[in-house]
Amino acid sequence: SQQGEEDPQALSIQEGENATMNCSYKTSINNLQWYRQNSGRGLVHLILIRSNEREKHSGRLRVTLDTSKKSSSLLITASRAADTASYFCATDAYNNNDMRFGAGTRLTVKP
Amino acid sequence: NAGVTQTPKFQVLKTGQSMTLQCAQDMNHEYMSWYRQDPGMGLRLIHYSVGAGITDQGEVPNGYNVSRSTTEDFPLRLLSAAPSQTSVYFCASSYTDEQFFGPGTRLTVL
Numbered sequence: 001s002q003q004g005e006e007d008p009q010a011l012s013i014q015e016g017e018n019a020t021m022n023c024s025y026k027t028s029i030n031n032l033q034w035y036r037q038n039s040g041r042g043l044v045h046l047i048l049i050r051s052n053e054r055e056k057h058s059g060r061l062r063v064t065l066d067t068s069k070k071s072s073s074l075l076i077t078a079s080r081a082a083d084t085a086s087y088f089c090a091t092d093a094y095n096n097n098d099m100r101f102g103a104g105t106r107l108t109v110k111p
Numbered sequence: 112n113a114g115v116t117q118t119p120k121f122q123v124l125k126t127g128q129s130m131t132l133q134c135a136q137d138m139n140h141e142y143m144s145w146y147r148q149d150p151g152m153g154l155r156l157i158h159y160s161v162g163a164g165i166t167d168q169g170e171v172p173n174g175y176n177v178s179r180s181t182t183e184d185f186p187l188r189l190l191s192a193a194p195s196q197t198s199v200y201f202c203a204s205s206y207t208d209e210q211f212f213g214p215g216t217r218l219t220v221l
Binding site: 004033035040041043044090097099100101104 | 112115120142144146151152153155156160161167170185201203208209211212213214215
């Protein structure tokens, strides 16, 4: 069964706006990762946050983790048309070698 | 470095046929995995390997076999293809937590 559930399923914004995507999961984790997938391509790792961290930044990306609510959010600031992609969260809830992905959020950034 | 490579990119099979999806990585990663991605769903783990000679089942292993004779290669075998196996298949490798994904194989089973 899927471990992570992203929300919303789809998001459409204008270039320059911020985009926020959420991920909820069911069981305890060691870390949570976010990946991006451009149409027809493989996934690309964006950022990892460990269970003892609450917030992490990487360029225009900001990830938060609330283990009490079993949820994470990915914020993309000052979005660009090139950010158009699907974004997935993944957790290692079952064991360190068994990553479970959510169904993803499809982000469209209009120029 | 070529990273993670997958062949073929596209494949059409008839029900009952067998085939092997190839995956190779040149990063000397111990961990390799196979996922399938169906429309509207995230990736589901089929099998994974933590090193040569070691494999284990993921979330959806039925109908698939794997082996890991070398660090570089991790082929996925479909012994008797079924329409339910129509999907896009991704191979990935990792050294620590970050996984590096191949470009995928789009498989259609008629």
